[in-house]
Amino acid sequence: MFAPLPQIEPRIVQRPIVQWPMVQRPISTVVFGKGERFAATAPLLIIGAGAAGLCAALTAKEAGTDVVVVERDATPAGSTALSAGLIPAAGTKFQRARGIADTPQMFAADIARKARGEADPALVNAVAVGAAALVEWLAERHGLPFEVVDNFNYPGHSAMRMHGLPSRTGRELIDRLRHAAELNEIVILTHSAAERLIADPDGRILGIEVVRPDGSRERIGCNALILACSGFGGSPDLVRRYIPEMGSALYFGHPGNCGHAVMWGRALGAQLAHLGAYQGHGSVATPHNILITWAVIMEGGIQVNHDGRRFGDETLGYSEQAVEVLKQRGGFAWDLFDERIASVARQFEDFSDAERAGAVLGFDTVEQIAQTIGVPAANLVGEWNEVEKLKLIGGRDRYGRQFRAEQSCKPPYYAVKVTGALFHTQGGLAVHASGRVKRKDGTTFPNLFAAGGAAAGVSGSIAAGYLSGNGLLTATALGNLAGRAAAEQLRR
Helix, strand or coil: CCCCCCCCCCCEECCCCCCCCCCCCCCCEEEECCCCCCCEEEEEEEECCCHHHHHHHHHHHHCCCCEEEECCCCCCCHHHHCCCCCEECCCCHHHHHCCCCCCHHHHHHHHHHHCCCCCCHHHHHHHHHHHHHHHHHHHHHHCCCCEECCCCCCCCCCCCCEEECCCCCHHHHHHHHHHHHHHCCCEEECCCEEEEEEECCCCCEEEEEEECCCCCEEEEEEEEEEECCCCCCCCHHHHHHHCHHHCCCEECCCCCCCCHHHHHHHHHCECEECCCCEEEEEEEECCCCEECCCHHHHCCCEEECCCCCCCCCHHHCHHHHHHHHHHCHHHEEEEEEEHHHHHHHCCCHHHHHHHHCCCCEEECCHHHHHHHHCCCHHHHHHHHHHHHHHHHHCCECCCCCECCHHHCCCCCEEEEEEEEEEEEECCEECECCCCEEEECCCCEEEEEEECHHHECCCCCCCHHHCCCCHHHHHHHHHHHHHHHHHHHHHHC
16 A cells, blocks of 8 residues: 655755764854844744654645755754654544544543643643544655554553554654655755744744854744754753753653753743653663563563562553662663563564664573572562462552453563663643744744644653653644644745
């Protein structure tokens, strides 16, 4: 049904100069003025060529608006490329084909419940409703071969609604979006880091100033601007200030996510929301730094610490589990599971990479696991046997985790040493459901929009509010909404 991805480059304008130095650039600023001059202008400028920026660009272009996307890297990648590339969407034709009953209302209820009611209801409803149309549009209009992950479910979701591409990688997602941008003649200026916004005193964005690796600068004017430059996970200072519990954690995101949108917003007088929210992950193989899919837990695996003991209900969510793993002595834990679970996990390229790297250790008995990983055998065998008994009767453990008979594990067994990591932040600029950025008084800026990690998402204020897939949900669905709203404004 879908053609393979052609091996062509997107219509990106690359600057033939050296790579960025391995130091953080000066923090972004806003310049207020009038009568500014620009070397070039574009009706719509988008900062960031990740999933949020490219979905916004494709939507605006389809609506008849010319778009220029500014990207600091040589090839667009961003946080999207580091993810599994899964977009949650409810009520899609892909679900119906698999007999999965789901609705946007069910999805919105799941998001709100996980966020403990802290997420903006209008924004939650907008992305929950818009996700299905977004996924089907990307498939039908741009040829992305989505399919539903239907052999395990993610924590917090009342239906199987994760839509992924064949490789189950964010790299494939971003490459296919880049290819769609090429076919639609969307210009992407690479090696161009947006450092300054230029605005009227009333907050109307006039343009931006970009800097290149050789230090040269250029000003580009615009009639509207979409910030799609992700969050601040790559800024140690901002992480320590707003997310102190992850201040020393491994950062597993894109190094360019240094908080530009937050700093620009603060200078403009924008409303900032939920800066303590983030997506962590409690299962990154260490020292290999390879993501181990949470399917190993959801299908019946467990985590134990240096004493060979479990330390909580692992199925509450992989985001909040990051801190729980980091609390253990040494800041690590072990994922334990069996061959059946490993066969499910192998649909994800990262897991296969971990196997090839030697991170996944195989055993015939639980006693062998204990001896090899250096934990007390009595503790580990006791924990393992208790869990297996609970699986047989469909019981709950002392932490409240529910087990099922079909999750019983049989040899060969596997163990992976993992740590907790910060993937991306979920707080940022407060936006309306259209992606339009709010001022502190609740009114909106004349021509400024935000999506993805630049915007405050739908995860509430803490890590536990993150529902699996919220990051790409607000990148793609909110990017789509922001691109549509910006195009409509420019038409008027």
